[in-house]
Amino acid sequence: MLAAVTPSLLNVRSMPTPSSAILGQLTQGMVIKGEAPIDNWIQFTYQNTFGFISAHYLQPINDLAKLTGTVNTDRLNVRAAPSASAKYLATLNRGASVKTLAFVNDWLEIEFNGDTAYVASAYVDLVYVSTGYYAKVTADLLNVRAAPFRTANLFGQLAQGETIWVEGKQKSWSQIRFNGNRGYVACEYITKIESQEPDPLIIQDSDYSPIPKSNNNQDLSRLTPTTILTVTGSNEQRNAAATWNKWGALLQSLSTQKELDVACALAVLCVESSGKGFEQNNSDRMIIRFENHKFWGYWGKYHPQQYRQHFRYSDEKVWQGHQWRREPTSEWVSFHGRQTSEWQVFEFARQLDEKSAMLSISMGAPQIMGFHFERIGYQSVIEMFNAFSSNIQGQINGLFDFFSPRMLGYLRDLSFTEFAGMYNGSGQKQVYGDKIQKHYAAFRKMMPNLDKTLS
Structure with a gap:
């Protein structure tokens, strides 16, 4: 069980009883990884031994993006795999921040130099940021x-x-x-800056039961599922678990309306954007992908000389070879795979023609192209862009609005390659179909008893 402390202070006790000795205290937001609750008490490792805390004062962690890690030892080795014998990559000093991507047994998968790496979880203090x-x-x-x-x-x-x-x-x-x-x-x-909200409570084993607050004016109860999965296992399992933990309730509700196995919709989101709609390391802006060849069709062919000074792509496979440059004399650079770079290109294109630039990007968690705005119920691409930029609900609703009857039929039949041919295009349908299949199987392995029609 992965959970965060909700009160300002929470006692850690030597035994699972309110009258046992107090070993120490945890502060609000601190993260523990413990055994499943027994009689509403959680056992976890505490200061080289074990302690117990009341499960009443914990909230399940459903979004690893809100975890902040701080190294608590003088020197911590970073390794290429979750093993003490894996290749050594670097050393982190005490106080260094790490971005946690997943738990792998006693290891943390972290973001490191633009890639993934691993550190021993015992030497990282984790804090869950749910309010501010x-x-x-x-x-x-x-x-x-x-x-x-x-x-x-x-x-x-x-x-x-x-x-x-x-x-x-x-x-x-x-x-x-x-x-x-x-x-x-x-x-x-x-x-x-004082507000009208009351000061947080200090808990001394009372009957206080915390209620999570909304985030960004979203109804979290409609997003977060009752069952929270541990983000561990294979890449596909971790990806599926993290996506389910964040958006499972909404995915479940919309899948029921479409008479669709929720694992299918979840797998599509995982493949399109790893279940993320916004990039925390890019000022929380919506995830996008700027398509040079689309911008040619909407704007470039009417301004060919100016277009070719700044954008180019492969003639044979138009979805490849995307490069750009701000100045006509600068070096050409690639930009896909980095959200800060995607937004630099997009903002530059917006200066040339905002509407054409928006038509040429795929947006949010479902990565729906802007030129599909009418198909998913928007009057203009600007209206779609604003809705997708506002919250995740708009993005996930857009995913289900985008599903055609034929697409839904392929998903219900688990014909993921044929679905990908319609959703991603025929050129890479096998690649995307295989990825969807793997994520579908990973989620089903973790949630085998979840009713497939969710009726």
């Missing part, structure tokens, strides 16, 4: 650092009086969003 607050800077100039550590790399500075959004705390440091990245500032130099 506004604060003002009180120092003349406040350093923003890359990790909650005074010698960590300096991201920049904030001026006195600036308002910031605090995502959470790690000891004497506050975690904030800074220029699209997670940054850290010393708590002593900021002051919380």
Whole structure:
């Protein structure tokens, strides 16, 4: 079980009883990985031994993107695989931040130098950021650092009086969003802007039962399923579990309406965007893919000389060889696979013609092309873009609106290659069909008893 502490302070006890000795306390947002609850108590590893905490004061973690990891040992080895004998890649120092992608037994899969790597989970303190607050800077100039550590790399500075959004705390440091990245500032130099909300409670084994708050004005109860899966196993299993944990309830509801096995819709989302609609490391902007050959059709062929100065693609396989350059004399660069680069190209194209640029991108978790705006019920591509940019519900609703009767038939028959031929195009239907099949099987393995029609 992977869960986060909901009250401000929660006692860790030596035995699963309210009267047993207190070993220590956990603070709000701290993450534990323990055994399944027995009589509403969770057993987990605590300070080289084991402790117990009440399950009443924990919330399941359904979005690993909200996890912040901090190295708690002087030197932590980064390895190429989840094994102490795997290839050594680098060493992280105490206080370094890590972005957690998944749990693999006693290892964390992390994002490292644009790829994936592994560290021993015992040496990383994890915090789950589910709520936050506004604060003002009180120092003349406040350093923003890359990790909650005074010698960590300096991201920049904030001026006195600036308002910031605090995502959470790690000891004497506050975690904030800074220029699209997670940054850290010393708590002593900021002051919380008081709201009408009551102060958080300190729990001393009472009957308090927390209710998760909404995020970005979304109804989380409509998104999050009752059953939360552990994000572990194969790549497909981890991807499927993370997607289900975030959006399972909405996927289940919409699949029922379409008389569709929810595993099919989930597998499509996993393959299209790994179940992500927004990129945290790109200022939480919607995930897009800019298609050079589409922009040629909507704008370039009417301005060929100007187009060819900035964009190019393969003549034989138009979905390949996409490159761009801002200046006609600059070097050509590729941009697919990096959201910051995708948005740079898109924003440049918007300056040339906004509507054509929007028609030429695939949007959000389902990666639906902008030129399909009418098919999924929008009056204009701008309306679709705004809806998909606002929240995940718009994106997932768009996925189900995009399914034609024929597509639904292929999914119901588990004919994923034929489905991919319609959804992704005939050129790569086998590749995408195989990927959908693997994710479908991975989810079914984890949820074998889930009714396929969800009736």
